[in-house]
Amino acid sequence: MTEDCKRTKLLTVDGLTVEYWARRGRIRAVEDASFSLEKGETLGLVGESGSGKSTLGLSLIRLVPYPGRIVKGDLLLEGQNILKLKDEKMRDIRGRRISYVFQDPMTSLNPVRKIKTHFIELIQTHEPKISESAALERAKKLFKDVGIQSERINDYPHQLSGGMRQRVMIALALALNPSVVIADEPTTALDVVVQAKILDLLNTLQETYGMALILITHDLSIVLERSDKIIVMYAGRIVEQAKSIDLYANTQHPYSQGLLRSIPNIELADQKLEAIEGSPPDLLKPPTGCRFWPRCSYAMEECRSKEPPLFETGAEHLARCYLYRGEKEK
Amino acid sequence: MLSTIIPGLTSLARRGLAGWLIILGAALVTLVIVMTAISPWIAPYNPGEINVGQPLMSPNSQYLFGTNDLGQDVYSRVLSGGGIMLQVSILSVIVCLAAGVPLGLFSSYAGGIIDRVFCLVMDSIYAFPGLVLAIAIAAMIGRGVINMSLSIAVVYIPSYFRVIRSQVLSIKEMPYVEAANAVGARSRTILLRYILPNIVPSIVVIATVNFADAILTAAGLTFIGLGVPVSIPDWGYDLTNGRRLLTSGAWWVITFPGLMIIFLALGFTLMGEGLSELLNPRLEQ
Amino acid sequence: MLLVQRRKRKVSQSEIIRVEHLKKYFPVEKSFLERVLARTRSFVKAVDDVDFSVNKGEVFTLAGESGCGKSTTGRLIVRLIPPTSGKVYFNHVDITQMSHEEFRICRRKLQIIFQDPYASLNPRMNIGRAVGHPLEIHGIAKDEEERKRVLEILDRVGLTPPDQFINLYPHQLSGGQRQRAAMARSLILEPEFIVADEPVSMIDVSLRTTIIDLMLELRKELELTYLFITHDLAVAKYISDRIAIMYLGKIVEIGEKQEIFSSPIHPYTQALLSSIPVPNPERKRRAVELKGEVPSAINIPSGCRFHTRCPYAEEKCKRAEPELIAVNPNHSVACQIMER
Numbered sequence: 001m002t003e004d005c006k007r008t009k010l011l012t013v014d015g016l017t018v019e020y021w022a023r024r025g026r027i028r029a030v031e032d033a034s035f036s037l038e039k040g041e042t043l044g045l046v047g048e049s050g051s052g053k054s055t056l057g058l059s060l061i062r063l064v065p066y067p068g069r070i071v072k073g074d075l076l077l078e079g080q081n082i083l084k085l086k087d088e089k090m091r092d093i094r095g096r097r098i099s100y101v102f103q104d105p106m107t108s109l110n111p112v113r114k115i116k117t118h119f120i121e122l123i124q125t126h127e128p129k130i131s132e133s134a135a136l137e138r139a140k141k142l143f144k145d146v147g148i149q150s151e152r153i154n155d156y157p158h159q160l161s162g163g164m165r166q167r168v169m170i171a172l173a174l175a176l177n178p179s180v181v182i183a184d185e186p187t188t189a190l191d192v193v194v195q196a197k198i199l200d201l202l203n204t205l206q207e208t209y210g211m212a213l214i215l216i217t218h219d220l221s222i223v224l225e226r227s228d229k230i231i232v233m234y235a236g237r238i239v240e241q242a243k244s245i246d247l248y249a250n251t252q253h254p255y256s257q258g259l260l261r262s263i264p265n266i267e268l269a270d271q272k273l274e275a276i277e278g279s280p281p282d283l284l285k286p287p288t289g290c291r292f293w294p295r296c297s298y299a300m301e302e303c304r305s306k307e308p309p310l311f312e313t314g315a316e317h318l319a320r321c322y323l324y325r326g327e328k329e330k
Numbered sequence: 331m332l333s334t335i336i337p338g339l340t341s342l343a344r345r346g347l348a349g350w351l352i353i354l355g356a357a358l359v360t361l362v363i364v365m366t367a368i369s370p371w372i373a374p375y376n377p378g379e380i381n382v383g384q385p386l387m388s389p390n391s392q393y394l395f396g397t398n399d400l401g402q403d404v405y406s407r408v409l410s411g412g413g414i415m416l417q418v419s420i421l422s423v424i425v426c427l428a429a430g431v432p433l434g435l436f437s438s439y440a441g442g443i444i445d446r447v448f449c450l451v452m453d454s455i456y457a458f459p460g461l462v463l464a465i466a467i468a469a470m471i472g473r474g475v476i477n478m479s480l481s482i483a484v485v486y487i488p489s490y491f492r493v494i495r496s497q498v499l500s501i502k503e504m505p506y507v508e509a510a511n512a513v514g515a516r517s518r519t520i521l522l523r524y525i526l527p528n529i530v531p532s533i534v535v536i537a538t539v540n541f542a543d544a545i546l547t548a549a550g551l552t553f554i555g556l557g558v559p560v561s562i563p564d565w566g567y568d569l570t571n572g573r574r575l576l577t578s579g580a581w582w583v584i585t586f587p588g589l590m591i592i593f594l595a596l597g598f599t600l601m602g603e604g605l606s607e608l609l610n611p612r613l614e615q
Numbered sequence: 616m617l618l619v620q621r622r623k624r625k626v627s628q629s630e631i632i633r634v635e636h637l638k639k640y641f642p643v644e645k646s647f648l649e650r651v652l653a654r655t656r657s658f659v660k661a662v663d664d665v666d667f668s669v670n671k672g673e674v675f676t677l678a679g680e681s682g683c684g685k686s687t688t689g690r691l692i693v694r695l696i697p698p699t700s701g702k703v704y705f706n707h708v709d710i711t712q713m714s715h716e717e718f719r720i721c722r723r724k725l726q727i728i729f730q731d732p733y734a735s736l737n738p739r740m741n742i743g744r745a746v747g748h749p750l751e752i753h754g755i756a757k758d759e760e761e762r763k764r765v766l767e768i769l770d771r772v773g774l775t776p777p778d779q780f781i782n783l784y785p786h787q788l789s790g791g792q793r794q795r796a797a798m799a800r801s802l803i804l805e806p807e808f809i810v811a812d813e814p815v816s817m818i819d820v821s822l823r824t825t826i827i828d829l830m831l832e833l834r835k836e837l838e839l840t841y842l843f844i845t846h847d848l849a850v851a852k853y854i855s856d857r858i859a860i861m862y863l864g865k866i867v868e869i870g871e872k873q874e875i876f877s878s879p880i881h882p883y884t885q886a887l888l889s890s891i892p893v894p895n896p897e898r899k900r901r902a903v904e905l906k907g908e909v910p911s912a913i914n915i916p917s918g919c920r921f922h923t924r925c926p927y928a929e930e931k932c933k934r935a936e937p938e939l940i941a942v943n944p945n946h947s948v949a950c951q952i953m954e955r
Contacts, residue, residue: 275824
């Protein structure tokens with residue numbers, strides 16, 4: 001990526017690598033991840049267990065839990081490298097310029113504090129000059145935006161249902177008008193009907209607030225429906241990256257293909273579902289070469305020995321597979 | 331025996347800090363046990379014999395740890411004084427296991443009113459400060475190694491009960507126990523083959539912690555005079571005695587036995603910590 | 616009380632399970648003071664008068680969201696928990712009235728697979744012992760004979776080579792493998808009926824199909840019947856023959872799969888189906904909007920329990936609880952507004 005390119009994108013991730021030191025050895029949870037995010041764009045980050053998607057999400061706000069560490073790469077927010085920032089400056093960015101909606105709304109709120117306290121604390125930490133009543137006003141407006149009655153702001157978390165708590169989390173994420181909101185499995189703990197509402201809400205809020213949204217999920221259906229761009233991860237690597245329409249119409253990486261073919265589509269009549277043989281690799285001892293080769297029906301000799309680079313197979317369409325070796329490398 | 335110990339040690343060492351804690355703790359405990367066991371042969375003087383030297387001599391080349399007010403050699407007393415402590419703590423842990431584990435298992439698995447009653451009883455015992463209760467019981471049933479062990483055991487059974495109960499309650503709800511029910515296993519089978527093996531780690535941990543506690547309580551009991559007769563060398567007794575003598579400047583009578591008690595308790599505590607770390611693995615990515 | 620023409624229930628010969636007026640109420644735990652001050656006891660009405668039957672060889676799905684009572688129903692059928700009232704018939708025999716000992720023998724025919732593959736195997740038993748244990752419990756086989764059967768069933772569920780798996784412990788297996796081992800354990804007793812409680816929700820998406828296909832294969836080979844419990848209607852569509860949608864402890868719609876999915880009648884079913892994400896970026900969504908959220912099962916709304924969220928609710932919906940009425944032989948729905 002050229003320097004110019006980096007400056008115009010909202011968020012640029014370049015060669016990000018995250019390692020965990022477990023008791024039994026070193027795990028590369030995320031390896032050499034590179035992508036960019038534009039203003040107002042919705043990015044879907046998809047992967048199954050062990051894919052590294054949650055770790056990647058957390059690394060974007062530098063909250064990878066110990067014993068994990070970001071060991072390589074650059075992270076540029078509006079041109080500024082936030083990996084190099086001191087903790088204090090980073091704390092300023094968290095919540096204000098990039099915010100994160102955690103997976104489980106049940107445990108992400110402090111049970112002994114009223115909802116309004118959460119908001120007041122958040123707003124006043126980043127904008128110390130603002131008064132409590134002004135902060136409260138802003139919170140009430142946010143409540144309206146996310147569809148909760150403003151009186152509920154005086155409740156305690158346990159008095160709210162799961163769906164409402166998730167909306168509170170979203171409201172908190174928007175309170176300071178960030179440019180990027182990262183939502184980690186925002187719907188897994190919720191019922192399907194509420195799920196749809198929350199996802200619709202996120203899309204609507206994007207139109208109102210103009211923020212970019214990163215949706216981290218294992219559910220490919222959600223991101224195909226709702227995101228502009230999708231990144232598919234497998235065993236810590238980005239294996240495919242494309243606009244949603246392209247990913248659906250022209251799925252290239254064998255893993256993405258397998259994933260798509262294994263999802264039951266409620267609108268299809270007699271669907272023949274296919275599974276991917278084998279199971280995700282042990283990240284302590286990943287396979288040599290391409291990490292997917294043991295499960296890949298197209299596996300060739302070179303797949304076993306050297307990991308393929310990302311090939312540019314179309315407009316903004318990348319696939320990490322030797323099937324496309326004729327194409328330009330990224 | 332050596333053929334199992336050496337590989338055991340190496341595998342422990344490979345487990346990181348936890349393994350080393352266990353090794354260290356076990357080493358301390360073994361040292362004390364061995365020391366006490368061979369004391370008849372290595373003690374320079376008869377620990378019980380009075381006036382082997384001048385009373386209240388400070389540590390010197392002849393009497394390494396000095397002598398106490400009765401002219402007994404403190405060093406010899408230190409070497410051989412661990413016997414009572416070890417016996418009492420081991421016995422009390424055995425009693426606790428024999429009584430606390432079945433009670434905990436049965437009560438929490440049965441649930442309902444039985445559980446409520448047992449909990450009430452256990453909580454009442456637990457509410458008393460350990461040493462105070464031990465003293466009260468010992469005062470009632472008398473002195474001697476067995477009685478001391480019993481008093482201490484009674485004080486600690488509630489801890490075992492609680493730990494086991496909380497484990498059983500959570501395991502009881504696990505799908506694999508439901509599955510055992512679904513295939514038709516009887517309650518006894520479930521308790522013995524599905525629940526018990528899964529709580530063994532917690533039992534081991536509380537037992538090792540209990541050892542350490544028991545030693546200190548035993549020392550306390552002897553301190554008060556509810557332990558064993560004076561003629562048998564005992565660290566606990568030396569603590570009582572030594573305290574009295576501290577004011578006259580004879581620091582060595584209390585210090586060395588005191589240090590030994592600390593070492594023994596420390597040994598057990600380290601083992602407990604290490605085992606706890608090992609058997610209850612922290613969240614791994 | 617309205618006199619409603621009840622659907623005449625034909626006791627079909629091929630019925631393997633029949634559930635009649637099944638109820639399960641869980642008492643709400645209250646503190647001493649609350650009990651003294653409150654006048655009535657409150658209950659969580661997890662399953663509130665449920666009727667259905669399952670035919671031999673079919674895959675019958677209980678679908679609904681969390682808290683609708685589907686898991687509880689499954690457990691009631693295999694008698695893991697006792698019903699508050701109602702009956703369960705297995706092969707036309709009332710199993711709710713059986714003594715503990717009598718039912719133990721019946722147990723072999725009624726098995727259950729759980730949702731969490733990480734928690735459904737005893738961590739201290741290796742696979743061989745875990746899968747073979749049911750044989751020992753019922754005195755069917757032990758030692759050599761047991762080992763032979765264990766190897767056979769492990770092979771059947773795809774854990775090959777079986778002699779390699781027999782000595783492994785659960786933590787050495789992947790989620791999918793654990794689920795297969797759990798299935799092997801249930802299958803070794805040669806059951807006729809299996810309740811599968813969300814068997815694939817905690818398994819990676821790309822591996823779900825293998826488990827589901829395995830279940831379907833085994834159905835043919837071993838002549839099994841399944842009660843499949845799930846909240847994922849897309850999976851339900853793939854695997855079921857017949858399906859029942861549950862809401863707050865009651866069945867709101869029941870019928871052949873094709874019927875339900877092509878013409879859902881109950882507003883709740885419609886809302887559910889329209890909310891399911893479809894892996895197609897070009898699809899335009901027409902979601903049915905539902906107000907509010909699922910009420911607590913302690914305070915169930917009066918009349919039709921869905922009226923608080925229903926976009927078509929009328930006055931009469933608050934007063935009377937609708938019965939399941941047959942719209943056609945393959946499709947019944949419990950709704951006063953829509954069944955017309």
